[in-house]
Each structure stands twice: as C-alpha cells, then as structure tokens.
Amino acid sequence: MIEMQLVALIELFPSDGSRAIKEPKDTSSSPHNFIVINNMEAKPFDRSALEQLVTKRFFYAPSFQIYGGVAGLYDYGPSGCALMNNIINVWRNHFVLEEEMLEVDTSIMTTYDVLKTSGHVDKFADWMCKDLKNGEIFRADHVVEAVLEARLQGDREARAAEAGAAAVAAEAAANAEADKAKDAKKKKKKGTVVAVKLPDETVKLYQETLAQIDNYGGEQLAELMKKMDIRSPESGNELSTPQEFNLMFESNIGPTGQLKGFLRPETAQGQFVNFKKLLEFNNDKMPFASAQVGRSFRNEISPRSGLLRVREFTMAEIEHYVDPEDKSHKHFKDVKDVKISILSKDVQLSGKTTTIEMTVGEAVSKKIIDNETLGYFIARIYLFLMKIGIKHERLRFRQHMDNEMAHYACDCWDAEIQTSYGWIECVGCADRSAYDLTVHSNRTKEKLVVREQLAEPRVIEQWQVEINKKTFGPKYKKSAKAVEEALLSYTDACYVKLQKDFETTGKSTVVIGKESFEVSKDDVSVKRGTVTEYVREYTPNVIEPSFGIGRILYSLLEHSWWVRGDDEARNVLSFPSIVAPFKCCLLPLSGNAAFDPFVYKFSRELRKNGISTRTDDSKASIGRRYARNDELGIPYAVTIDFQTVEDGTVTLRYRDSTEQIRDTFENIVKLIKDETN
Numbered sequence: 157m158i159e160m161q162l163v164a165l166i167e168l169f170p171s172d173g174s175r176a177i178k179e180p181k182d183t184s185s186s187p188h189n190f191i192v193i194n195n196m197e198a199k200p201f202d203r204s205a206l207e208q209l210v211t212k213r214f215f216y217a218p219s220f221q222i223y224g225g226v227a228g229l230y231d232y233g234p235s236g237c238a239l240m241n242n243i244i245n246v247w248r249n250h251f252v253l254e255e256e257m258l259e260v261d262t263s264i265m266t267t268y269d270v271l272k273t274s275g276h277v278d279k280f281a282d283w284m285c286k287d288l289k290n291g292e293i294f295r296a297d298h299v300v301e302a303v304l305e306a307r308l309q310g311d312r313e314a315r316a317a318e319a320g321a322a323a324v325a326a327e328a329a330a331n332a333e334a335d336k337a338k339d340a341k342k343k344k345k346k347g348t349v350v351a352v353k354l355p356d357e358t359v360k361l362y363q364e365t366l367a368q369i370d371n372y373g374g375e376q377l378a379e380l381m382k383k384m385d386i387r388s389p390e391s392g393n394e395l396s397t398p399q400e401f402n403l404m405f406e407s408n409i410g411p412t413g414q415l416k417g418f419l420r421p422e423t424a425q426g427q428f429v430n431f432k433k434l435l436e437f438n439n440d441k442m443p444f445a446s447a448q449v450g451r452s453f454r455n456e457i458s459p460r461s462g463l464l465r466v467r468e469f470t471m472a473e474i475e476h477y478v479d480p481e482d483k484s485h486k487h488f489k490d491v492k493d494v495k496i497s498i499l500s501k502d503v504q505l506s507g508k509t510t511t512i513e514m515t516v517g518e519a520v521s522k523k524i525i526d527n528e529t530l531g532y533f534i535a536r537i538y539l540f541l542m543k544i545g546i547k548h549e550r551l552r553f554r555q556h557m558d559n560e561m562a563h564y565a566c567d568c569w570d571a572e573i574q575t576s577y578g579w580i581e582c583v584g585c586a587d588r589s590a591y592d593l594t595v596h597s598n599r600t601k602e603k604l605v606v607r608e609q610l611a612e613p614r615v616i617e618q619w620q621v622e623i624n625k626k627t628f629g630p631k632y633k634k635s636a637k638a639v640e641e642a643l644l645s646y647t648d649a650c651y652v653k654l655q656k657d658f659e660t661t662g663k664s665t666v667v668i669g670k671e672s673f674e675v676s677k678d679d680v681s682v683k684r685g686t687v688t689e690y691v692r693e694y695t696p697n698v699i700e701p702s703f704g705i706g707r708i709l710y711s712l713l714e715h716s717w718w719v720r721g722d723d724e725a726r727n728v729l730s731f732p733s734i735v736a737p738f739k740c741c742l743l744p745l746s747g748n749a750a751f752d753p754f755v756y757k758f759s760r761e762l763r764k765n766g767i768s769t770r771t772d773d774s775k776a777s778i779g780r781r782y783a784r785n786d787e788l789g790i791p792y793a794v795t796i797d798f799q800t801v802e803d804g805t806v807t808l809r810y811r812d813s814t815e816q817i818r819d820t821f822e823n824i825v826k827l828i829k830d831e832t833n
C-alpha cells in the first residue's frame with residue numbers, strides 16, 4: 157500500500173513541476189455500488205456513510221425532524237439549497253437563455269376542472285397493496301420488483317457457491333458486501349436474500365418481468381403477484397389485490413368548500429393553459445418553448461428512497477411547441493454527433509437491459525428516436541447532465557414501451573442515472589402529440605391553435621360533417637349541443653367508423669362521458685370532401701423534457717463523493733465548480749487580528765468577481781478546515797497567513813488534488829475566475 161501511495165504522489169506532483177489536478181479515478185469500469193478510495197482501491201459503496209455526510213453538512217434532512225418527521229418530505233439546508241440553486245441556474249442558462257424559451261411561474265394550486273380535463277383526476281394513480289396481517293402499505297410494482305430482485309440475487313449466490321469458481325464466488329461475496337452496506341431500511345423491505353438456485357426458465361421469466369415492470373397495469377400486477385406468489389418482503393404475509401390510488405393532494409379553494417382544487421402534480425398544465433398568451437408574446441412565431449421551475453406534489457404511496465421519491469419536489473419542465481407536420485429542429489446539426497447510451501424498447505421487449513452507444517443523429521436516422529426535435533432535446537439533456545457532473549457511463553436513455561406511454565404519446569425516453577438504488581429516472585422526455593392543447597381547447601372552447609398564412613393556397617381533403625338542425629334539436633333536446641360538438645370534434649378514425657356504421661346499419665352511437673346517444677343518417681351526414689385553404693390552422697404538438705431536480709441532485713451527490721486517505725477517511729465531494737455550493741473558501745490561518753482587514757477585503761473582492769465565497773475563521777486547525785470544506789465540495793481554498801500581511805500573497809489549495817500554489821491574491825482571483833469560467 158505504501159508503494160502505491162508513493163506512485164499516487166508522483167502522479168500528483170510530476171517532476172517537471174507542472175500542475176496536475178488529479179480527479180478521483182474514473183470509475184467507468186466499476187459497478188455502481190463501488191466507490192474508489194484514495195484513487196487506488198475499490199470498496200463497496202457505503203450509502204449510509206454518504207447519508208451521514210449529507211446530514212452532517214446539512215445538504216438536506218427530513219422535514220419536521222424534531223417532531224419525528226414525515227416520510228417523503230425533506231428540508232434543504234444551506235449547502236443543499238446552494239447546490240440546488242446552482243443546478244437550476246445551469247439549467248436556466250442551458251435551456252431557457254440559450255434557447256430563448258419563455259419562462260413562466262404559474263399557480264401551484266390548480267382547479268379541479270383543469271386536472272379533470274388533463275386526465276389527472278381519473279388517471280394519475282399508482283397501484284397499492286396491503287400486507288393483509290399487519291396493514292403495511294406497498295406500491296404494487298415496487299414490491300414485485302423488490303421480491304424478484306431478491307430471488308434473483310439468491311439465485312446468483314447459489315450458482316456461485318455451486319460453481320465454486322473462485323472468481324464467481326468472489327463476485328457474489330462482493331455483491332453480498334455491497335448489499336450489506338445498503339440502507340438498512342431498504343434492505344429490510346427487500347426481504348432476506350436466500351441463496352436458492354432457480355430453474356433457468358424462472359430466471360428468464362423474472363428478468364423479463366423486471367425489464368417490463370413499468371409496463372403493467374393493475375390487473376396484470378394482480379396476476380403476476382398471484383402467479384409468482386409475491387408476499388410482503390419483510391413479514392412474508394399475503395398481500396391484498398392491488399388497488400388504484402390517486403397521487404394528488406386534494407384541497408378546497410375558498411371558505412365555502414365548493415371549488416375543489418389540487419396541489420399540482422407537475423408544472424406542465426400551468427404552461428398549457430397559457431399557450432395562447434405565450435404564442436402571442438412570441439409574435440405568433442413557431443416553434444417555441446415555454447419553461448417553468450417550481451414545486452410539484454405527489455402523495456406517493458410509500459416513499460422510502462430518500463430524495464428519489466418524495467411527496468414535494470422541484471421540477472423544471474419545458475414544453476416545446478412544434479408543427480406536427482415538421483418535427484425537424486434547426487439546431488439538430490449542432491448535437492447530432494452527441495453520443496449517448498440507449499436502451500430501446502425492442503431490447504427491453506426481449507427481456508434484456510443491454511444498452512448501445514450511438515450518436516443521436518444515428519438514432520434519429522434509424523427511427524429509434526421518433527423525430528429530430530425529440531432527438532435534439534435528448535442530446536441537450538445529456539449535455540446538461542454532463543455539465544453539472546453526472547458521469548457519462550452512469551447515464552442511459554431508456555425508451556418507454558408502448559403500454560408504458562400515455563396513449564396519446566408517440567415516443568418517450570427517460571434519462572436514467574445509475575445510483576446505489578439502481579437506474580433511476582431523473583428526466584422524462586416525451587412527445588405528447590397534440591393531446592394537452594386539444595383537451596383544454598375542447599373543454600374551454602378557447603382555440604389553442606396556430607394560424608399560419610400559406611404562401612400558396614392549397615386544396616385539402618377532409619371530413620365534412622353536416623348536422624340536420626331540424627331533427628337534431630327536438631331529438632336530443634338539452635343534450636343537442638353536446639352531441640353536435642362531439643360529432644364535430646371526432647378524429648379521422650371516428651369519422652371512418654361513423655361512415656361505416658351509417659353504410660351498414662344507418663345509425664351509430666356517440667359516447668359522451670357515461671352517456672350514449674344514438675345518431676342516424678337523418679340527423680347527420682358525413683363524407684370526405686375537398687376545401688381550399690389560405691390559412692393553415694393546426695394544434696401544435698408538444699415535446700416535453702421534464703426534470704426532477706431532487707433526483708438529479710441526489711445522483712450527483714453519489715457520483716461526486718469519494719473518500720481520501722486510509723488512516724483517517726476523509727470525504728470529498730468533487731462537484732464541478734459550476735454547481736459547487738460555494739466556489740471558494742477563505743481561511744485566515746488563525747484568529748490573529750492582523751488577518752481581519754485581509755479577510756474583509758478579499759471576501760469582498762472574490763464576491764465582486766462572481767466567486768461565491770464562504771469564510772471559515774473557526775478555531776479548528778487549517779487541515780481540519782480543509783477537510784470540512786472538502787465535505788462541502790468547495791473546489792478552491794484561499795489561505796491568509798503572516799506572509800500575506802507582508803507581501804499580499806496567499807495560498808490556493810485545490811480540493812481534489814490537494815495541490816497548493818502561492819501567488820498574489822490578484823493573480824489567484826484571476827486564476828479561479830478563468831478556471832471556473
């Protein structure tokens with residue numbers, strides 16, 4: 157070990173005197189549950205140690221902790237708050253400013269009508285089940301996942317033991333080690349891993365089920381649970397049949413209780429309902445995007461994974477409005493060579509999780525990604541995540557399978573980041589077609605469309621519907637208007653069916669909510685005809701990248717954390733300076749009054765240069781203070797000592813390499829500024 161440390165020191169301070177900032181060793185080949193210690197040795201990922209650090213340096217902590225806390229609610233402390241704000245700032249610069257998006261800040265309390273129309277009241281739900289003996293609640297898909305993963309782990313261990321091969325056994329032992337280090341609570345919920353070998357076809361079935369776990373509805377989950385004998389992981393008790401549970405927090409607006417509302421579950425609806433004003437603001441020019449950063453609320457069934465699944469969280473969402481007939485993107489050429497890891501739906505359907513590296517250009521040209529605009533945003537999401545310090549090899553883009561997507565979406569990808577909890581969806585990127593604007597427009601009768609003057613008039617073929625006003629009113633009475641509107645807003649497929657019904661039986665059925673109305677050939681006629689268009693009117697499609705800032709922040713903590721030293725392990729958070737909570741810490745060597753004017757002057761000067769600074773003038777030794785600032789992820793430390801008083805020079809220490817250089821304060825400020833820019 158001593159020899160190895162020497163090698164590391166030589167690497168750190170090359171003999172030619174050049175400055176070498178040594179980042180913690182690249183962990184690309186390490187499994188995600190290993191971290192690199194002292195740049196040399198891989199050790200199992202110790203989540204509880206990271207959690208201790210996060211609490212000690214007050215990145216975040218459970219809300220209302222002195223009252224016992226509430227699952228799924230967290231408070232961010234000064235360092236977490238600064239880190240989150242910096243991530244959001246980079247997001248704003250990267251998306252809103254660079255792409256001239258229109259940022260809005262809309263109401264969190266949202267009316268029943270809006271969320272009924274968007275489909276959230278009826279469909280924004282997960283499946284929950286109950287331990288039939290002790291009443292413990294689980295999210296059904298999560299409990300299936302946990303139990304199957306535990307069985308597969310048991311199978312791996314049994315096979316390793318059977319094979320007796322040293323390498324395989326070591327791997328299993330390492331995996332078991334890693335498991336031990338995992339969050340005690342989570343492990344408890346996962347159930348005990350029992351080393352039992354499974355038949356090959358069962359392993360295959362479990363793997364296929366896990367690969368498609370997001371794909372199942374309530375009935376399928378119930379069937380799976382029965383077939384695979386899924387029980388409560390901890391108690392082994394039987395579980396109830398999955399029940400649907402709506403995730404929105406309901407409230408009343410005003411004292412009468414008559415106006416129902418919800419805390420919004422996403423920021424998107426506030427953007428859609430403002431579409432008309434936004435289009436006007438953009439001088440009716442298409443395409444364009446709106447954006448919003450803000451809190452969203454979801455009453456998650458059983459939040460157990462720290463910041464990854466919470467009940468109140470910050471989202472950053474973009475709604476990019478695009479012509480459905482032209483989904484090219486004028487800046488696509490700038491990102492087409494960006495290489496990403498892709499897990500396509502075809503691969504998942506075959507029960508595998510193998511990713512392939514591919515440029516976004518290739519993925520779009522091969523139609524793996526549906527269109528250029530969607531590809532453009534996937535690449536931009538990748539570049540954003542790289543900028544803030546997410547590791548390339550721990551990021552993949554997973555395509556949704558057809559059942560997993562909302563029925564109106566035509567393609568959807570999740571940016572998933574690998575953490576000690578597995579691959580976690582941190583950004584969703586969906587082509588939502590014209591769904592949102594259409595439903596809000598139908599409900600409010602407000603036209604949410606784009607009108608485009610055509611250079612040349614054009615003749616188009618379309619469905620022409622004629623209502624027989626004479627028969628309609630008397631026949632449908634107070635429902636006449638609703639039936640007429642339903643008929644006029646049919647999709648092409650509905651008109652085809654209507655025409656076919658008339659041809660075969662002379663009548664058809666119009667369904668409005670729970671009511672059905674019979675219409676006949678005498679009430680309405682329908683045919684394909686041509687019209688000449690001078691203005692093209694269309695409902696834009698929406699491409700929606702939706703970021704969960706808390707999940708990104710937690711993943712970044714895992715990707716940035718490493719431990720220096722053997723005797724006394726010292727935590728380091730190697731955030732890129734662009735997001736580090738503070739860029740620089742200012743350390744007077746001691747409490748000597750001679751340093752005070754320098755602290756005052758230098759801290760002002762650093763801030764004036766846009767370098768956020770934290771002064772640490774506590775009594776602790778300089779080494780301790782360096783260690784403390786490494787734990788906060790501050791990339792630069794500037795020390796004021798007696799020589800500073802004499803000649804104005806200071807020492808600059810780098811967080812990752814611990815290298816120190818001495819120069820005038822002015823030069824050091826310039827260096828930090830250059831490097832952070």
Ligand SMILES: Nc1ncnc2c1ncn2[C@@H]1O[C@H](COP(=O)(O)OP(=O)(O)OP(=O)(O)O)[C@@H](O)[C@H]1O
Pocket residue numbers: 454456463464465466467469471581582583584702703704705706707708
């Ligand atoms: N409960 C939550 N806690 C923290 N972040 C969340 C939560 N739910 C969603 N997010 C974040 O918001 C983003 C967009 O939300 P979206 O509705 O696509 O998530 P989702 O598909 O419902 O997530 P999941 O399937 O994990 O519940 C997600 O990519 C994620 O980063």
